[in-house]
Amino acid sequence: MIEDKDIHVGIIGGLGKMGRWFHRFFAELGYQVSVADLGTETTPEDLAKTCNLVLVAVPLQHTVEVVRAIGPLVQNDALLMDLASLKSEVVSTMLEVSAASVIGTHPLFGPGEPNVTGQTVVMCPGRGQWWQEWLQGVLVEGGARVEVVTPEVHDYYMAVVQGLTHFSTLALGLTIDSLGVDIKNLKRFATPAFHRRLVEITHLLSQDADLYAAMPMLNSTYGVFYREFERIILDLKGVIAQKDIDEFIRLFDRARSHFRTPEP
Amino acid sequence: MIEDKDIHVGIIGGLGKMGRWFHRFFAELGYQVSVADLGTETTPEDLAKTCNLVLVAVPLQHTVEVVRAIGPLVQNDALLMDLASLKSEVVSTMLEVSAASVIGTHPLFGPGEPNVTGQTVVMCPGRGQWWQEWLQGVLVEGGARVEVVTPEVHDYYMAVVQGLTHFSTLALGLTIDSLGVDIKNLKRFATPAFHRRLVEITHLLSQDADLYAAMPMLNSTYGVFYREFERIILDLKGVIAQKDIDEFIRLFDRARSHFRTPEP
Numbered sequence: 001m002i003e004d005k006d007i008h009v010g011i012i013g014g015l016g017k018m019g020r021w022f023h024r025f026f027a028e029l030g031y032q033v034s035v036a037d038l039g040t041e042t043t044p045e046d047l048a049k050t051c052n053l054v055l056v057a058v059p060l061q062h063t064v065e066v067v068r069a070i071g072p073l074v075q076n077d078a079l080l081m082d083l084a085s086l087k088s089e090v091v092s093t094m095l096e097v098s099a100a101s102v103i104g105t106h107p108l109f110g111p112g113e114p115n116v117t118g119q120t121v122v123m124c125p126g127r128g129q130w131w132q133e134w135l136q137g138v139l140v141e142g143g144a145r146v147e148v149v150t151p152e153v154h155d156y157y158m159a160v161v162q163g164l165t166h167f168s169t170l171a172l173g174l175t176i177d178s179l180g181v182d183i184k185n186l187k188r189f190a191t192p193a194f195h196r197r198l199v200e201i202t203h204l205l206s207q208d209a210d211l212y213a214a215m216p217m218l219n220s221t222y223g224v225f226y227r228e229f230e231r232i233i234l235d236l237k238g239v240i241a242q243k244d245i246d247e248f249i250r251l252f253d254r255a256r257s258h259f260r261t262p263e264p
Numbered sequence: 265m266i267e268d269k270d271i272h273v274g275i276i277g278g279l280g281k282m283g284r285w286f287h288r289f290f291a292e293l294g295y296q297v298s299v300a301d302l303g304t305e306t307t308p309e310d311l312a313k314t315c316n317l318v319l320v321a322v323p324l325q326h327t328v329e330v331v332r333a334i335g336p337l338v339q340n341d342a343l344l345m346d347l348a349s350l351k352s353e354v355v356s357t358m359l360e361v362s363a364a365s366v367i368g369t370h371p372l373f374g375p376g377e378p379n380v381t382g383q384t385v386v387m388c389p390g391r392g393q394w395w396q397e398w399l400q401g402v403l404v405e406g407g408a409r410v411e412v413v414t415p416e417v418h419d420y421y422m423a424v425v426q427g428l429t430h431f432s433t434l435a436l437g438l439t440i441d442s443l444g445v446d447i448k449n450l451k452r453f454a455t456p457a458f459h460r461r462l463v464e465i466t467h468l469l470s471q472d473a474d475l476y477a478a479m480p481m482l483n484s485t486y487g488v489f490y491r492e493f494e495r496i497i498l499d500l501k502g503v504i505a506q507k508d509i510d511e512f513i514r515l516f517d518r519a520r521s522h523f524r525t526p527e528p
Contacts, residue, residue, distance in 0.1 A: 108455045122453065147452055157453040160445055165458050168432050171500055174515055175493045177522035181424055188411055189386065189421040191372045193464065194429050200457065202523055209516035216504045226501050229439045233497060236435055237490050240480045251438055252473035258441035259466055 002052060002077055002130065009033045010051030012044040012066060013058035017111035018083050022055060025116065029138060048073035053131075054100075056082040061214040063090050071097035079131040081105050085162060085211075086219050087124045087151035094126055101128025103135060104151055106158075117143030124151045155219055162215055163222040164229055166204060170212065173201040266316060266341055266394065273297045274315030276308040276330060277322035281375035282347050286319060289380065293402060312337035317395075318364075320346040325478035327354050335361035343395040345369050349426060349475075350483050351388045351415035358390055365392025367399060368415055370422075381407030388415045419483055426479055427486040428493055430468060434476065437465040 009026045013019045014035025027033050034051060036042045048054050048070035058066050063084040071094060074080045079101045084090050091104035104124035113119055121144050125132045139146050176186070190198060204212070216222040239247045273290045277283045278299030291297050298315060300306045312318050312334035322330050327348040335358055338344045343365045348354050355368035368388035377383055385408050389396045403410050440450070454462060468476070480486040503511045 108453065110456075120453070154453070157445075157450055160440060160443075160450060161453050161455055161458040164436060164439060165461050167497075167500065168436050170516070170519070171493060171497045172428060172432050173519045173523065174496045174500065175428060175489070176424060177519040178496060179424075179489060179492055181421075183523055186421055186424060189372065189384070189418070189425050191425055192374075193467075194425040196460065196464065197429050200460065203457075205516065205520040205523055209513040210509070212516065213504075213509045213512040217507045217509070223501075223505060225439070225443060226497075226504070228443055229435060230494070230497050230501060232438045232442060233431075233435050233490075233494050236431065236438065237487075237494060240477075240490070241487060243481045245474070245477045245481070248477040249473040252434070252469065252476065255434070255437045255441040256469040259437065259447055259469055 004134070007031050007053055008051045009053045009055060010047030011035050011055045011057050012047055012070065013037055013056065015040070016057055016059070018107070019055075019057035021111045021113075022057060022083070025142075026053075044070045045073060049075075052078040054078060054080050056080070056084075059208075059214070060084050060086065060211060060218065064093050067093050068097055071100075074098050074100040076100055079103065079128065079135070081135070083107060085158065085215055087122075087154045089218065091124050091126050091151045101131040102126030103128075103132060104154075105135075106154060108161075115142060118145075119143075120145045120147060122147045122149060122154050124149060124154055155221055158215075159219060159221040159225045163219070163225055166212055167216065167222075167226055167229065169197075169200050169204050172197065173205055176201075268398070271295050271317055271398075272315045273317045273319060274311030275299050275319045275321050276311055276334065277301055277320065279304070280321055280323070282371070283319075283321035285375045285377075286321060286347070289406075290317075308334045309337055313339075316342040318342060318344050320344070320348075323472075323478070324348045324350065324475060324482065328357050331357050332361055335364075338362050338364040340364055343367060343392065343399070345399070347371060349422065349479055351386075351418045353482065355388050355390050355415045365395040366390030367392075367396060368418075369399075370418060372425075379406060382409075383407075384409045384411060386411045386413060386418050388413060388418055419485055422479075423483060423485040423489045427483070427489050430476055431480065431486075431490055431493065433461075433464050433468050436461070437469055440465075 009031050011019050011023055014023055015037035023033050034042060034047055036044045036047050052075060054074050056063055056066050063082055067090060071080060076099045080094050080098050081103045082090050083105055085106060087104040087106060094102040103126060106122040108120040116139060121139050123146055136146050273295050275283050275287055278287055279301035287297050298306060298311055300308045300311050316339060318338050320327055320330050327346055331354060335344060340363045344358050344362050345367045346354050347369055349370060351368040358366040367390060370386040372384040380403060385403050387410055400410050
């Protein structure tokens with residue numbers, strides 16, 4: 001039987017941004033933390049064998065392969081958890097290759113946050129009641145909102161929250177580039193709303209392209225949603241080209257009603 | 265010769281949001297202000313004949329027709345100006361139907377702003393040096409940034425600043441509606457970036473559909489930009505469907521360079 005005082009956290013990818021964040025998080029709670037990363041003497045295998053909380057904090061596109069490599073080594077009474085932005089494949093892989101407790105986790109915030117207060121963490125429990133209650137407990141005590149859902153529900157909403165959002169922002173940036181619009185002049189004519197859009201574009205383009213490639217390439221729901229986005233754009237473009245004001249207003253009002261859906 | 269103390273401002277559409285804003289702006293500067301709107305006893309024609317600063321502050325889609333109706337009545341030494349979000353057609357119409365001084369004006373802010381400090385106002389001077397210097401003077405004295413450009417340059421940048429921005433935000437909202445994604449659940453999974461996107465969508469959908477229909481329907485540049493946006497989306501979707509990570513990164517990096525264009 002694991003007891004709270006015996007928890008030894010091992011972070012694979014512990015020198016990455018989110019790895020460092022969770023290192024600090026667990027260390028501040030008083031737990032022992034060990035780290036493996038490219039170039040550390042300690043290997044992922046070492047952590048998998050010796051720690052009882054094995055946290056996979058590697059880039060999204062490597063999560064499943066790391067889980068496959070180390071999952072079988074994790075002790076039966078330990079917890080295997082990850083931080084990836086997509087949950088279906090990684091949670092089913094963790095359950096498949098390991099006999100340990102399993103929780104898929106997605107912190108909906110970046111490594112710049114000082115702590116977990118007011119932040120949302122999605123938990124997709126796979127196996128093991130004790131660890132689920134423990135993890136939810138430390139997050140809630142730290143002031144986090146915890147959303148417990150299935151990996152499928154998580155991935156569905158992420159297809160909007162990350163999929164459509166990043167896709168439309170990136171497409172807007174690429175279009176401005178492709179049209180050759182001068183950025184310096186563009187800024188002279190920025191409205192407050194466009195200024196905020198520009199900040200979002202610039203912020204997205206300052207991130208790792210790898211991650212933004214991996215998210216949609218690893219979740220087929222994203223593709224379905226992109227197709228709908230493209231269909232809507234084609235429709236809307238047609239309505240505007242035909243100067244069909246009535247249809248434009250009908251579409252606008254329908255979306256307005258949807259976003260005003262009253263609380264149940 | 266007009267003198268500053270003789271300026272009598274007449275605002276057509278003076279009970280609308282921007283009309284009221286400019287009423288307050290000019291009144292606080294000490295100028296006499298008269299107003300015409302639907303239901304006022306004073307008519308647009310009255311103002312056109314008697315005022316020496318005739319400000320057309322009606323909805324975008326009615327600006328040109330109002331200018332055609334009252335432009336010929338404006339005195340030769342008066343100023344005819346407007347506030348529309350598109351400038352090419354309205355400035356050429358003002359020049360065509362009136363012999364007065366002409367300035368197309370586009371305040372790049374909403375009626376919620378307390379004053380002009382820190383805000384941008386685009387001026388597209390059509391005719392008349394005295395009025396141009398006067399108007400620029402009162403705006404700059406109030407703390408505004410004034411951008412003096414041709415109507416064509418203004419409309420080109422607005423095709424991005426308003427055209428692409430509103431189009432992509434509206435398309436995102438319509439897609440979420442069309443997919444039937446539950447808004448209450450969606451909010452549970454919002455990242456900070458998505459939360460900001462949701463605020464933009466909700467804000468846009470709370471505005472007048474008429475205005476957002478009129479802007480793209482009255483500026484053909486918008487259509488050209490929408491076509492490019494659609495082409496980019498088709499491209500990007502293909503790159504993702506083919507899991508072509510190298511091409512994704514190439515596109516990402518190209519846009520990143522464009523947005524990082526160094527100051528000349």
